[in-house]
Every structure is written in structure tokens, then in C-alpha cells.
Amino acid sequence: MVGDVPVGGLAPISVQSMTTTKTADVDGTLAQLYALRGAGADIVRVTCNDVDAAQGLAEIVPRSPVPIIADIHYQYRLALAALEAGVAGLRLNPGNIRKEAHIKAVAKAAADAGVSIRVGVNAGSLDKDLLEEYGAAVPEALVRSAEHEIAYLEDVGFHDIKISVKHSTVPLMVESYRLLAERVEYPLHLGVTEAGPPPGGLIKSVAGIATLLLEGIGDTIRFSLTADPVEEAKAGRQLLEYLGFRERSGLDLIACPSCGRAEVDVIKVAEEAARALEAERLPIQVAIMGCIVNGPGEAREADIGIAAGRGKGHLFIKGRVVRVVPEEAMVDALVEEARRLVAEGVEARLAAADAAAEDLAHEERVELIGLQGDANRAAERRAAVADVASGEAE
Numbered sequence: 001m002v003g004d005v006p007v008g009g010l011a012p013i014s015v016q017s018m019t020t021t022k023t024a025d026v027d028g029t030l031a032q033l034y035a036l037r038g039a040g041a042d043i044v045r046v047t048c049n050d051v052d053a054a055q056g057l058a059e060i061v062p063r064s065p066v067p068i069i070a071d072i073h074y075q076y077r078l079a080l081a082a083l084e085a086g087v088a089g090l091r092l093n094p095g096n097i098r099k100e101a102h103i104k105a106v107a108k109a110a111a112d113a114g115v116s117i118r119v120g121v122n123a124g125s126l127d128k129d130l131l132e133e134y135g136a137a138v139p140e141a142l143v144r145s146a147e148h149e150i151a152y153l154e155d156v157g158f159h160d161i162k163i164s165v166k167h168s169t170v171p172l173m174v175e176s177y178r179l180l181a182e183r184v185e186y187p188l189h190l191g192v193t194e195a196g197p198p199p200g201g202l203i204k205s206v207a208g209i210a211t212l213l214l215e216g217i218g219d220t221i222r223f224s225l226t227a228d229p230v231e232e233a234k235a236g237r238q239l240l241e242y243l244g245f246r247e248r249s250g251l252d253l254i255a256c257p258s259c260g261r262a263e264v265d266v267i268k269v270a271e272e273a274a275r276a277l278e279a280e281r282l283p284i285q286v287a288i289m290g291c292i293v294n295g296p297g298e299a300r301e302a303d304i305g306i307a308a309g310r311g312k313g314h315l316f317i318k319g320r321v322v323r324v325v326p327e328e329a330m331v332d333a334l335v336e337e338a339r340r341l342v343a344e345g346v347e348a349r350l351a352a353a354d355a356a357a358e359d360l361a362h363e364e365r366v367e368l369i370g371l372q373g374d375a376n377r378a379a380e381r382r383a384a385v386a387d388v389a390s391g392e393a394e
């Protein structure tokens with residue numbers, strides 16, 4: 001347990017993040033903690049890098065909306081101070097807290113306080129003896145560093161442990177965790193360390209974390225982005241929802257990539273809709289499709305969507321067109337219908353559909369196919385092209 005959040009076993013995979021404020025700034029840190037909670041973080045780590053920070057924790061912990069983990073480097077006494085401040089977890093870096101007696105003292109105090117410890121190995125701060133032995137922060141070295149630390153904790157009967165072996169290179173990160181998962185039974189905290197700013201940082205994090213989660217490895221995750229931590233909490237939560245590990249808590253916006261058939265600027269409409277709908281926090285899947293020819297059919301799995309016609313927007317629910325609105329009212333109509341859909345349910349909104357909408361959409365689809373051709377009859381057209389090319393059409 002990290003406070004009231006279970007980690008490991010059959011517990012839902014949790015999302016972690018870390019504050020970027022000075023911990024001594026109690027109000028600033030609390031504001032960020034609330035923002036992180038709102039963005040989907042289940043657990044948040046806060047640095048405890050000096051006495052002022054430890055004292056800040058004493059005020060932050062009782063007012064925090066999420067369990068707090070104190071991040072400790074070098075000074076084991078700050079771990080003891082953080083425990084005194086009431087944190088729900090500690091993160092120790094075996095690369096820089098190396099004395100057996102210090103680690104055991106922290107483990108004993110954590111056991112007394114009922115607090116869990118993450119053994120947080122990091123390729124960038126690997127134990128220097130192991131670095132010398134292996135010549136580089138290879139997976140075996142990271143795992144051995146974790147095992148070394150775990151042995152100290154187990155020596156004093158401490159087992160409330162989770163482990164991370166983070167690397168900034170995705171294949172090495174994946175290999176390190178695979179190796180670790182073969183060797184230990186403890187819950188694992190996944191992350192690509194120092195992933196960098198988005199979009200590269202997001203891609204690296206998703207590549208490493210999703211690969212492992214889909215192999216059944218990992219219990220809690222953190223995206224380490226060079227960005228507002230709210231972005232990492234949001235991304236972590238979204239990843240878990242997209243992979244089906246957590247229930248949808250907010251909007252899932254799907255949109256076609258647009259093509260020459262598009263009757264509107266799909267990118268602009270999708271951005272406008274995302275902005276308007278995200279503020280609503282509606283737990284539904286919404287589709288923005290560039291044309292009525294293929295849109296409602298391709299997005300029939302979405303709860304609600306809108307497809308562009310010629311100067312119009314065709315609003316559909318579960319693939320059925322329920323209303324036709326002027327193009328400039330597309331986004332407003334979509335948001336309004338999405339709200340009503342969540343409040344009243346699919347059946348009620350389908351029953352309230354404009355009876356003429358399906359026919360209007362059909363007419364427009366036929367008209368556009370007449371102008372542009374039917375994208376779904378490509379095979380027929382390819383055969384006709386081949387006939388013309390070979391002269392058989394004459």
C-alpha cells in the first residue's frame with residue numbers, strides 16, 4: 001500500500017507523477033498536487049532534499065489529495081525526517097545511499113510507520129562499483145543494484161517494497177525490467193528515465209511502458225517528461241485507459257486523419273472540439289470525421305460523433321445520424337449533444353433524433369459519391385483502370 005492506494009497483485013495499475021515545486025513552498029506544492037490529482041495521478045512523489053523540504057512535508061501530507069512519496073537521495077536522515085512528517089512512501093536510490101547501516105535504519109523506521117519503500121535504481125546514478133564492473137549501465141547491472149538493496153531491506157524483515165530499474169534508452173529499459181521480473185516477486189514501478197520533452201519523451205515512455213504492461217510486467221507507472229507534470233499524469237492515465245487497464249475517466253477523442261475528401265479542416269475542428277469537450281470531462285468516445293461518405297460508418301463504435309458534409313455537420317450517435325447542423329455550429333452542437341448523451345443515455349437520445357436526419361445524410365452521401373467516387377469501391381475502380389491500361393475496355 002502507498003497510503004490508501006494498493007500497488008501490485010491484482011490492484012489496478014496506478015499512475016504516478018512528481019511535483020516540480022520547492023517542497024518548502026507548501027501552498028505551491030499543494031496546488032500542484034491538486035492539479036496532478038485532477039489530471040489522473042494516484043500517487044505523487046515530492047522531493048525531500050533538505051530540512052526545509054522535510055518540514056514542508058509535515059504540512060503538505062495531511063492536506064494532500066493523494067498519497068505522498070518522499071524522494072530521497074544521499075541523506076538517509078532526510079528519509080527518517082520524511083517518515084516523521086507522515087509520508088506514505090519513500091523512494092531510495094541505491095546509487096547514492098550506500099551504507100548498509102543507513103539503509104537498515106530507514107527500513108526499520110519505515111516498518112514502524114507502516115510505510116513502503118521503492119528501491120529506485122536509475123541508469124544515470126548507478127552504484128559506481130557496478131558501473132566499474134560492467135563498464136556501462138547494462139540491464140544486469142541495474143538489476144543487481146536493486147537486488148543488493150533489497151537484500152539489506154529483507155535482512156531486517158522489511159518486505160513492503162517496490163522496485164524500478166529505469167533507463168533512458170528504451171530497449172535497455174525494457175530488457176532491465178524483463179530481467180527484474182524474472183528475478184523478483186515485488187511490484188514494479190515502470191518508467192523511461194529522463195525521457196525528455198514531448199513528443200519524443202511521450203513516444204519513448206509509451207514504447208517502454210506499454211511494451212512491458214502488455215507482457216504483464218508492471219504495477220505502477222510514471223512518465224518522466226520535461227514538461228508540466230500535469231502532462232505526465234494525464235499521459236500516464238490516458239495510456240492505461242487506452243490499453244484497457246483503467247476505466248475511461250474522461251474524453252476519448254478519435255478523429256480521422258483527414259484526406260482529400262474532407263469537407264472541413266478536420267485538424268481545426270478536432271482541436272476546437274477537444275478543447276471544448278475536455279473541459280466537460282465527459283467519459284465518452286467522440287469521433288470527428290472529415291466527410292459524411294465514410295465518417296459515420298467508420299466511427300460507428302464511437303458513442304457520438306460528427307461528420308462534415310457540404311457546409312453542414314452530421315451529428316451521429318453509435319453510427320446513426322440524429323441531426324444535421326450548419327458547419328459553423330458543428331462543435332457547439334457536438335458538445336451539447338455529448339452532454340445530453342451522458343445525462344440521458346443512448347436510447348433516449350436516439351429516440352429524440354430528427355427523423356429526417358438519416359435521409360438528409362444519405363442524400364448528401366450519394367451526392368458526394370457522385371462527385372468524388374466511392375472510396376469503398378476501390379477494387380472495382382482498380383479493375384477498370386487495369387482494363388483501360390491493357391486496352392480491353394475498347
Ligand code: SF4
Pocket residue numbers: 256257258259260261262263289290291292293294295298375
Ligand atoms: S472520414 Fe472521410 S475525410 Fe476522413 S479520412 Fe475517411 S474518407 Fe477522408
